[in-house]
Amino acid sequence: MKKIISIILALAITLSLTTGCSKAPEASKESETSKEQETPVTTEKPADLKWDGYEASKGLTGKITYMHWGDDYERQMYADLIAAYEELVPGVEIEQVYTPGDYYTKLQALAASKTLPDLFWLNEARVKEFADAGLMKELTDVLEKYPAISDGMFEGAMDYGKADGKQYCIPKDFTSYVMYINVDIFKEAGIPIPTSDWTMDDYMDIAEKLTKVENGRTVQYGTIVNNYRADWINFMGNYDAPWFKDGKSNISDPNAIKGLSVQSQLIEKGYAPAPGTTEEGEERLFIIGQVGMHPSGRWVVPSFLSECDFEWTAVEFPKGTTRVSPFITANVAINADSNNQEIAANFLSFQMSETGLGYTLASGLSVPLYESLVNNKDILGEPADAFIASTAYIGDKEQIDALATGKWAEYNSIITAELSLVYDGSQTIEEAAANIDKKANETLFNN
C-alpha cells in the first residue's frame, strides 16, 4: 500500500515538477490571456463555433466522462474546451477526469472494474493492448459520420490509432522530433544555422566545432544525446533502417547501427555528455546555454520560451539517407461499453475541429495534424517551420510495426537499458544491438 501511494505521489510530483516547474510561470500567464480572448468568442457561437458536427449534436442529452493526463495548464485548456462544448450543446454534461499521475495504473484499474470513462486518452504504445482487450470502440462509423476528423489529416498519422488494421482511436495532435539550435552559440562560432538539407555528417561536424573544453573540463557541448525512443527511432529511421522486421527486432541491421553510432560517437568524442537515465538534465543544459544543438520534441517549447535568455530556433532533424519522424502523441478513444457513444463521438469531432483545437493547441505544446491548421500562426506558434516541414514524413513503419505487437513498453525498456551501457562505455553499439535483438526476440517476439 505504502508503495502504491508512493508511486502515485512519485508520478504526480515528477509530472508536476518536470512539466509544471519549467513551464508554469509563462504558461499560466498565457492561459489567462487566452481565456480572455476566448471568452468573447464563445458568446458569438453561431458564427464561429459551429463545427461540422454541430447539426449532429442537436438533441443529444446525457452525461459523459473524459479522462486525460497533462499538467495543470493542460487541465485548464481541456476545461475550457469542455465548457465551450457544453455551451453549444446544452443537453450534454461532460465530466473532466484529470489524472496527472500514474495514469495507466488508474486506467487499467478502471478497465478491470469495467468503469472506464466514455472518452479517454491513450499513448500510441498502448493502443494494441487496449484494442486486444476490446476496450475501445471501433471507429469506422464515427469517421463516416464525422469525415472531418480524418479528412485533411497528415498521411500516416491515423496509423498510430490503429490496431490490426482497424481504427480504434484518433491521435489528437502530435509532436515530431526536431533539432533546437542555440543561435547565439552558432553566431559566436561563426557557423550558419543549418538548413533543411543538412546531414548527419554536418551534424557531427558542427557538434565538434561547438564543443569547448577548458582545463580538461567541457564547458560547452556541441549537442545532446537522449536515451529516448524518439531519438533512436530518428537516428535509425533517417538511415532507412529496417530495425523492426517481420515481427522481430532487427537492430543489428547495418543501417540501424550506422544511425545509432552517430549518437554513441557524439558521446565517445565528447561532443555530447553521456545522458543520465532521466531526461530532465539534458534539457536543463540547453536552457542554461551550454549546448549548441538539442534534439527534442515540441513539448520543450513553453519552457524554452520562458527560460532561455538567448536566441534559439528549431531546424529539421539532420538527414541520413532519408528522413522519418517518429510519432509521439496521445490518442483519444471511445469506451467500447459506453452508453453514450453518440455523445462521445460528437464531442470527439468537436475536439478535433478547428474550433476545438484552438483551445487545446494554444500552449504550443504540440502540433496540429491538419494541413489547414499547421500554417495557422495562432495555432502553431514559433518555431514552426521545422515542425511544418516534418509533417511531410510523419511516421516510421518500423515504429508502427513494433507498436502493433503490443509489447512496445518492454521492448523499449530493453533498448534503453542496452543503449545506456553503450553511452557509459561498457559495450559497443554492435554488442548492444546484438543483445537487444537476442533478448527481445527470445522473450518478446518468439512466435
Place this chain on the structure above:
Amino acid sequence: MASVKTNTSKKKSLQHMTLQKKDALTGYMFIAPALISFIVFVMYPVIASFVISGFDWGILTAPRFIGIENYKTLFKDPIFIESLKNTFTWVILYVPVSILVSLIVALAMDMPLRGIGFFRTMFYLPVMTPMVVCALLFVWIYNKEFGVLNYILSFLNISPIGWLSDRNISLISIALMSVWKHSGYNMLILLSALQGIPESLYEAAALDGITPWRKLINIKLPLIMPSMYFVVLTSVIDAFQVFTEVFIMTKGGPGYSTHTVSYYLFANAFEYGKMGYACAMSVVMFFIILAVTLIQDRIMNKNIQYDS
C-alpha cells in the same frame, strides 16, 4: 413485527453473554478498524497476489491459469536474476551504512548540548520530506555536468563523476541518498531508546569506573538492542522493497545496474502488462523477506534484554 422480535432476541442474547464474552466483544470492537483495514489492504492483496501469480494476466486481458509457469520463467529471466542480485547488494550496502549512520547521529544527538533540539530536527527533516522530492533533489546534486557534487569535487581537481550514469556506482549513489533520507527515522528510534536508559545506570557505571568506549559497548548498545532489533528488521524489510528512489533517479539504469525487484515488478505489472508475472515476483520476494526476517529473529532475539 418481525423486526421487533429479532430486536428483543438480540437484546436477550447480549444480556445472556458472560462478562468475559462481553469484554472480548469490546476488545474486538476496538481492534476492528485496524483489523479490517489490515484484512482489506494487506491480507487480501497478499493472498490475491499468490493466486494471481498462477495466471497469465495483464489486468486488461482475461486471466489464464498457467500453474507455476510464471515461476519457471522467473528463474530463467536474466533481468529478474540481475534485479535480485541488485536488491541483495542494496540490502547489504544500504542497511549497515544506514544503521551505522543512524546510530552515530543518535549517539551525538543524545548529548546534553545547548540547542540540541534544533539539530535533532535538522536530522529528522529529510524523513518528513517526500521521497520523490528528495530523489529529484539528488538527481540534480548528482548530475554529472552541473551537479553541485561534481562542482565541489572540481575544486579538488577531480574530474566529473557520473554518479547516476556510471553503472558501477549508480546503486551506491542512490543508497547514499537513501541513507541521508531515512537515517533520521532510525535515529529517532535509537535516540528515544538511548534516552530511555536510566541516568542512574550511567552513574552506577561512572562509579564502576567505566570508560566512554566501554560505556558504549557494555551499557548503551546492549540496552538499545530491542530498538536496534526493530530498526534492523524494518530497515531490511524496507530495503528489500526499494522502489521510489530507483524509479525517480535512474529508472533502473544504466543498463540494469539499478534494477531492483520492486522496480522490475512495477514495470511488469503496470508497463509490460504482466500482472501475473509481477505477482510471482512479489511472492518470491515475500518468501525471501520472510526467510531473512526469521533468520534475523533467530540471531537477534536470543541476545536481547527487553526489560530495563
Place this chain on the structure above:
Amino acid sequence: MASISLKNINKIYPGDVKAVTDFNLEIEDKEFIILVGPSGCGKSTTLRMIAGLEEISKGELYIGDRLVNDVAPKDRDIAMVFQNYALYPHMTVYKNMAFGLELRKVPKNEIKRRVTEAAKILDIEHLLERKPKALSGGQRQRVALGRAMVRNPQVFLLDEPLSNLDAKLRTAMRSEIIKLHKRLETTFVYVTHDQIEAMTMGDRIVVMKDGFIQQVDTPQNLYNYPCNLFVAGFIGAPQMNFLDAKVKVEGENIIVDFNGNFQFILSGDKAKNLKAYAGKDIIAGIRPEDIKIKNTEELSNYKTKATVEITELMGSEIYVYFECYGHKLINKTPADTIVKSDSEIEIAFDINKMHFFDKETESAICH
C-alpha cells in the same frame, strides 16, 4: 575505611537555585551517618556530591585526608547503592557484581572470590546466573548491595535504598544493612526521607531542610533534645503535639498560659529559661506518650479537659486523637487503656518532658 569531611559545601544550580547551603559535617571513620529530611531538602544532592555525580559549587570535600572535589567518581574509592538499584538489566547478577571489578582489571579468580563471598553474605548465591528482571525487589536490593560490597570501598553511599520495597521487606532489610555495616566496618552515608529508618539505623543523624543542616546528633538526642520546631516535628511518630502558649510572670511564679484556657506553673530549670520570655508567645511541644489520660494514672497538677475524637488501635498501644480547647492533639497510650470516642476526659501533661520553642525563631528554648 575513611572519614569524610565536608567543609562549607554549597550546591547552586543554574538560575541561582540553592540546593545545599554551607554544609559542614565531619563523618567519622566507620560511622553510620544518616541524612534525613523531606524531599527537596538537599540530602540526595549532598550524597551525590560526595559520590562525585554532582559537582560541588563551593566548599571542600575530603575523603580521608584527600581533597576530592575534582576527583572522578571512580577514583574516590566509594560505592553507591541507588534507590532504583541501577542494576545493568542485560547482565547476570554475577556480571553485575563483577563488572566494576573487571573495569578495574582485577584478576578473574579474585573477582570470583569476592563475588562469591559477597553473595554468600547476602544470601544470593543461588541467584548469580539470573538476570535482574527475574529477581524480586528485595533480591535486587541485595544485588545492589553486593555490587557495592565487592569493591571494598572506603565509603558506602546509600541513596534511599529501601524506599522501593514494601513495608515488611523494608523492616527486614533495615536490620540486614545494620548488620552489614557492623560486618564491613566501613563508613556508611545513608540518605532517607523516612525518620524511622533514620532513627533505627544511624549512629548519627543529619536532619536537613531547604538545603540547610538543622541538627546533627545521635537518634536519642534528636528525639529528646530537638534543636528547633522542625526537627521536633520531623522526628518521632506520631508527631510531637504543638500548642501555642504565652509566658506570664506572677510574682515568683513563671506561668505558661494556654490561651487562657488552662495554665501551668513552672519550676526549676524550665522556669529559669522561660523567665526571659515573660509576656511573649511561645510554642509548647509535647510528645504523644508524654500526655497522660486520667483513668490510667494518677494525675499531676498539669491537667485539663479534652474530648476524644477517635482512637486507633496499633496493637500494643492506642493512638487517641482528641481536641483540647481548639488544639488537635495525639496521645499514645498502652493498648489496655479504655477510652471511648466522643467522651470527655481529663488529660495531664508530663511537664518535665515538655519542650518550649521560641515562636519567632522556632528554635528550642528548653527541653
